[in-house]
Amino acid sequence: MTVKGHLEAGALGVETVGMTMRFGAFTALDHVSIGVEPGSFHALLGENGAGKSTLVKCMMGFYHATDGQMMVDGREVAVPDPKAAHALGLGMVYQHFTLVPSLSAAENLVISREDAPRVIDWRREKAALTAFMARMPFAVPLDQPVRALSAGEKQKLEILKQLYLGRRFLILDEPTSVLTPDEADEVLGHVRALCQAGKITVLMITHKFREVTAYADAVSVLRRGKLVGSGKVAALTHADMARMMMGDETLAEPAPRAGAAGAPILSLSGIRARDRSGLKEIAIDRLEVRAGEIVGIAGISGNGQMELMEVLTGQRPVTAGDVRVEGGPYHATREEARVKCVRYLPEEPLHNACAAKMSVTENIGFRSFDVNGSGTRFWLANGAMRRQARDLVAAFKVKTASLDAPMASLSGGNVQRAVLARELTGEVDLLIISNPCFGLDFTAVAEIRARIMAARNAGAAVLLMSEDLDEVVELSDRVLVMSEGRITYECSGAEADAVEIGHHMAGHA
Amino acid sequence: MESDLGLWAIPIAMLGGAIRVSTPFLFVSLGEVLTERSGRINLGLEGTLVFGAMSGYAIAYLSGSAWAGVLAAAFAGSLFGLLHGLICSLPRVNDIAIGIAMMLLGMGLAFFFGKPFIQPVAPDLPSIGFGWWSDIPQLEAALRVNVLFLIGAAAAVALWWMFRSTRVGLVIRVVGDSTDAARAMGLRPAVIRTLATAAGGAFAGVGGAYLSLFYPGSWSEGISSGQGLMAVALVIFARWNPIACFWAAILFGAAGALGPALQSVGVSEGYYLFYAAPYVLTLGVLIATSSPNRAMVGAPGELSITK
Numbered sequence: 141m142t143v144k145g146h147l148e149a150g151a152l153g154v155e156t157v158g159m160t161m162r163f164g165a166f167t168a169l170d171h172v173s174i175g176v177e178p179g180s181f182h183a184l185l186g187e188n189g190a191g192k193s194t195l196v197k198c199m200m201g202f203y204h205a206t207d208g209q210m211m212v213d214g215r216e217v218a219v220p221d222p223k224a225a226h227a228l229g230l231g232m233v234y235q236h237f238t239l240v241p242s243l244s245a246a247e248n249l250v251i252s253r254e255d256a257p258r259v260i261d262w263r264r265e266k267a268a269l270t271a272f273m274a275r276m277p278f279a280v281p282l283d284q285p286v287r288a289l290s291a292g293e294k295q296k297l298e299i300l301k302q303l304y305l306g307r308r309f310l311i312l313d314e315p316t317s318v319l320t321p322d323e324a325d326e327v328l329g330h331v332r333a334l335c336q337a338g339k340i341t342v343l344m345i346t347h348k349f350r351e352v353t354a355y356a357d358a359v360s361v362l363r364r365g366k367l368v369g370s371g372k373v374a375a376l377t378h379a380d381m382a383r384m385m386m387g388d389e390t391l392a393e394p395a396p397r398a399g400a401a402g403a404p405i406l407s408l409s410g411i412r413a414r415d416r417s418g419l420k421e422i423a424i425d426r427l428e429v430r431a432g433e434i435v436g437i438a439g440i441s442g443n444g445q446m447e448l449m450e451v452l453t454g455q456r457p458v459t460a461g462d463v464r465v466e467g468g469p470y471h472a473t474r475e476e477a478r479v480k481c482v483r484y485l486p487e488e489p490l491h492n493a494c495a496a497k498m499s500v501t502e503n504i505g506f507r508s509f510d511v512n513g514s515g516t517r518f519w520l521a522n523g524a525m526r527r528q529a530r531d532l533v534a535a536f537k538v539k540t541a542s543l544d545a546p547m548a549s550l551s552g553g554n555v556q557r558a559v560l561a562r563e564l565t566g567e568v569d570l571l572i573i574s575n576p577c578f579g580l581d582f583t584a585v586a587e588i589r590a591r592i593m594a595a596r597n598a599g600a601a602v603l604l605m606s607e608d609l610d611e612v613v614e615l616s617d618r619v620l621v622m623s624e625g626r627i628t629y630e631c632s633g634a635e636a637d638a639v640e641i642g643h644h645m646a647g648h649a
Numbered sequence: 650m651e652s653d654l655g656l657w658a659i660p661i662a663m664l665g666g667a668i669r670v671s672t673p674f675l676f677v678s679l680g681e682v683l684t685e686r687s688g689r690i691n692l693g694l695e696g697t698l699v700f701g702a703m704s705g706y707a708i709a710y711l712s713g714s715a716w717a718g719v720l721a722a723a724f725a726g727s728l729f730g731l732l733h734g735l736i737c738s739l740p741r742v743n744d745i746a747i748g749i750a751m752m753l754l755g756m757g758l759a760f761f762f763g764k765p766f767i768q769p770v771a772p773d774l775p776s777i778g779f780g781w782w783s784d785i786p787q788l789e790a791a792l793r794v795n796v797l798f799l800i801g802a803a804a805a806v807a808l809w810w811m812f813r814s815t816r817v818g819l820v821i822r823v824v825g826d827s828t829d830a831a832r833a834m835g836l837r838p839a840v841i842r843t844l845a846t847a848a849g850g851a852f853a854g855v856g857g858a859y860l861s862l863f864y865p866g867s868w869s870e871g872i873s874s875g876q877g878l879m880a881v882a883l884v885i886f887a888r889w890n891p892i893a894c895f896w897a898a899i900l901f902g903a904a905g906a907l908g909p910a911l912q913s914v915g916v917s918e919g920y921y922l923f924y925a926a927p928y929v930l931t932l933g934v935l936i937a938t939s940s941p942n943r944a945m946v947g948a949p950g951e952l953s954i955t956k
Contacts, residue, residue, distance in 0.1 A: 223835040238833040240826045241950060243819070251819040252834055260814045 143175040145214035149338035152213055152229055152309040153178035154199070159208035161194050161365075168194040171208070172367045174360045176309075179338045181331070183352040183373070184345045185385055186362035187581040192345045195362065196311045200232050201225045212309070226254070231307030233298045233315055241287035245280055245297055249304050276300060277330035290442040292323045299331065303340070312344040316351060322645075328355045347582070349378045361385055385582070398597045401617065402431035405570050405601035410461035415447050415625060422447045422625040424461070429570070434592070434602040436616030436633070438609050439645055444625035445605045446487070449574045452603075453484055453492075465570060478511070481569035485576055489559040496548035500540050501529040503547045504562045528565075536561035537587075553584040560588060564595060571595050574605040589615060609641060621645055654787060659910045665791025666906020667899050668798055669864045673698065673856040673873075675801040675898035677880035679808055680852030682891050684730070685884060686812065687845035688825035688838070688951030689737060692748030694853040695877025696755020697729045701857025703763035706868040709858075710771035718771065719797070719858045726854020727847045729755055734843030752877070766868050774863045797859045801895075804852075808891035821845055825949035853877065882931050886938075888947040901927045 143153040154176045161169040169191045176182045186192045198205040201219035209216050212228050219225045239248050250256055250265050266282070273279045280289065280297045289297065295315060302310050312331070316324035332355045334340050346352060352359055352373060360370040361384040369384035411424040422444045429435045439445050450456035452463065454472025463470045465480045476482070486492035494503045502509070505525040510516050529543050536557045540550055547555060556576065563571070573592065577585040592615060596602050605622075606612050612619055613636045621629035621644040629644040631637075654661065677694050684691045701722035709718025733751050737744045777799075780792030811818035824831045824841045831838045856876070861868045883901060887893035908924040 238830045240823045240830045242826045243822060247819055251823055256816045258816050
């Protein structure tokens, strides 16, 4: 396979030849050769841990490949560090934002430039930036600090930054994981247009087949560090790609739905709370979740879901209204949560539901370490805690080096599994979940969704907040949409229509 | 002409005190702003201040030039900052612990090398009289402004401008706010933090030279009464903004002058309590401006006590 150099409008062709990366005895990349034609939109598919990140980190000079070469613009190049990659015109948009939160968008753009002037003439720079924005297919506010931007705006700014820096080969690491379907279509549509115009070449890491078929020209699939397939997207079906990605592994089936909704468990009325910025208000007039049903709240991140979650977990005070669980008032104290069997899986569980530096055993024991029958205990029952942790780690397939390893050493999916193991143990009447599958791979997603469904079938009331619309529609008996801190739409899970919901999410009621 | 000003003597004495006392606060807090904006805490500035006072006094005495003393103090301060910065760049080193060690080291070295300079008299720094238009001697005295105070005020404005409109300033803010973003940008956070810490140390050294070369104006082991430590609190109070540091330093200076001013008009009862005014003020302002719901606006993201 030989890849052409570059197009007249600037797009670069890039090729890896036999790229191999070993960490000690572990081979993360095994002779991976992929060719990305100039001006093409190339998708890189694979499960978590398949080596996608390692591959692009080698390409960008974060890692030094153990073996193999890289060709840029038809010539063999050495990329000792990211600076060298940048100089070649290679850029990357990371999964985690790399913008500086306290700097404004304009400051972020100017300072990221290699030739940022010693003294910045803001009037001139602002004029230049405004002119640049006018040429771009999408825009973001320039003067606000980045921390005040929504996730979608941050992602757009990340891409704009790369274009502003004159990069001609762009690696996008799951760029749409934080965007709504509409936003994702908008952003990817613009990126594709830039590719077709021959201005840039794109290599996109993704989990979403829909994005591959809708936007990509070619696809390469990695599994366990090996290139297991590649080709033109037009010649492949979703089933082909899934087969390449998963090999012969079988997926956990979501448990079938059983039973009808019972008595109301959670009811909110007239809730008012300040949002993160302290400027806007969260207003939930009425929200009810019954036993044996999953109520899904869809919405773009930053529309009050996080604040609602914090109200329910007791992390955020309400200014008015009340939360009732099983008919009684609920203030999310530990005591109340135990008596009423309320369990949580908040987003970013490592941060919101774990003590990161404490061990897996201790974290799994958080619900029960001080319980002794119906009373409390002073001395810990270390043996029982260990046994419980060992059983749960096995039952929920948590991959950890040891039970004494700090929670922070686990990967995202395993932290999620460990917290879920803790929260789903014992009687569960109300389960409140936020983004349970964010950033997880295929197998983990299917398994976690099946567990949630099983809890519902066992009679728990489940409130699910998720930015992934497919997830909400797949799991929920009722679907609500949250926008601007309010619930703006409701329908049953069966009649959910992605377009209708998408419009309410985007605030087009 | 000697005039009896009555209660007016208090604000005039406080104005003079504010200008006189605030200068070391101003320099140390500007140094600390520079350091903390890069994502590192230097608690050792108290030691740097005392060593700066000693070395400034010694060089001024030996060379006969007060300005040579100021330069020597800045140089000594930058060495202390550089050492702190280099040690903190090592992995698993806590900047608070190193800061406290550096504070004790600085004071110890200053006392050791400073012994021969307690007796001799070094030249003073010049000051400019802005009170020539007034015939009230107290006011004239209050408005005798030291050149270093003016330099400090200019430095506050210069730092504010630097953080806003220069590459160096933005780079320091980037490094202080997000190490990951800085690395992704190809910056080297450890190097930038070390340089910022060294520059911050130079500021603190100059603050020390002011103490020994102008007010109180001689070198002794009790020359600092914790200005270096209070300046660190002052930075938080000023929300990491150099201009706000200037006003905060003035406020602290004025509050510090309250006790002596009251004493000068004959209030003798409980004036020791008024000496505590700056500390009470710090507590009050911090409580009044804090919020249980959100992090402090303007705090550099990489500042942490558990690194």
